[in-house]
Amino acid sequence: MAERSGERGSAAIAAALAIFLVLFVGITLYFFLAKTWWYPPPINDFGREIDAQFTRTFIITAIVFVASQLGLAWAVWRFRSRGGRASHFEGNNTMEALWTTATIVLFVGLGLFGRAAWAQLHFNSIPSDAMVIEVTGKQFNWIFRYPGADGVFGRTAAEFVDETNPVGIDPKDPAGQDDVVTLTLGVPVGREIKLVEKSQDVTHGFFVRELRLKQDALPGMAIPVHFHIDPDKVGEYEIACTQLCGSGHHRMRATLKAMTEADFEKWLANEKAQ
Ligand SMILES: [Cu+2]
Structure with a gap:
């Protein structure tokens, strides 16, 4: 029973x-x-x-x-269980190999x-005509820099970093005079973009879901990645930080603004004027 x-x-x-x-x-x-x-x-x-x-x-x-x-x-x-004794076997080389x-x-x-x-x-070489933009992660912002008309970034050093100069451009370097620093990543669609990632403090993670692009920014390193956006994909996309970089990590986000070439030129000129 x-x-x-x-x-x-x-x-x-x-x-x-x-x-x-x-x-x-x-x-x-x-x-x-x-x-x-x-x-x-x-x-x-x-x-x-x-x-x-x-x-x-x-x-x-x-x-x-x-x-x-x-x-x-x-x-x-x-x-x-049917109330009987359980049987078992040990080891089976065929199954292990399989x-x-x-x-x-x-x-x-x-x-x-x-x-x-x-x-x-x-690994693939980045096209030489790619537009180069620098992105710097710092607790808790993304800062973008465009080389300006001369196409050359000014030298940067930690000693020059302050509130008006967030990436620390050397004021004596003529190449840095026309650099444009922004808090939005504006890019023209249909053009190859080379993004050079840097960090001023800890490891941050640059991530845009629509690009499926995720790359960490590390202090002391300049890490290049490249991407383009389809010509018909004008719009705004969220840039998030994917590394738990500190107490303000959750608000470390920026906007990727994909524009037509003409709109991009206007936008960059406007950012420069500010
Ligand atoms: Cu971060």
């Missing part, structure tokens, strides 16, 4: 756990397929390439996830697929 009630208990618990696993898989799949918490649409080829890589990764991991969780649900139900090989193939394969996008951002 005691044994029979034990059987019923085991079946109920096994069924509940198996049903929970199936529901859990279904709900998880729904959120990914419906893209409930997805990025806003990309605004260049690089963004679309990153999305394609995300999709490849999600499809492969989804197959593994669904198969393993449903397999677990099936095993929980199929091998529930899943180790499968994991290597998956990870290396995904890496190979993703290398084009990675190289595009970090």
Whole structure:
């Protein structure tokens, strides 16, 4: 009698756990397929390439996830306690070799697929006619600098940093006289932009969701990245800091303003006048 009630208990618990696993898989799949918490649409080829890589990764991991969780649900139900002794086996070289090989193939394969996008951002030579803009992260602002008409940035040094000179341009350097310092990243659409990232204090993370571009800015380093924005993607996009850089981290944001070439020239002239 005691044994029979034990059987019923085991079946109920096994069924509940198996049903929970199936529901859990279904709900998880729904959120990914419906893209409930997805990025806003990309605004260049690089963004679309990153999305394609995300999709490849999600499809492969989804197959593994669904198969393993449903397999677990099936095993929980199929091998529930029936009051007998549990049997087990130890070690299986064939299975060890199989899943180790499968994991290597998956990870290396995904890496190979993703290398084009990675190289595009970090290793491919930046076109020589790219517009160069410097971005400096400091607690808790992003500051942008344009080289001005001479195309050359003035020298900077920590000793010159103050409220009116946030990036510390050397006042004696003639190349720095026409540098334009702004709090908004204005760029013309359809043009290659080379962004040189710097930091004055701690590690900050430059991130624009629509560009799918994320790169840390580190003190003592000048890190170049490059991007362009599709000609039809004029608009304003949020720049966020993705590194927990201090108590004001949450308000360390700026705006990326993508404009037509003519609007950009007007905007830059206006910023310079200020
Ligand atoms: Cu920051």
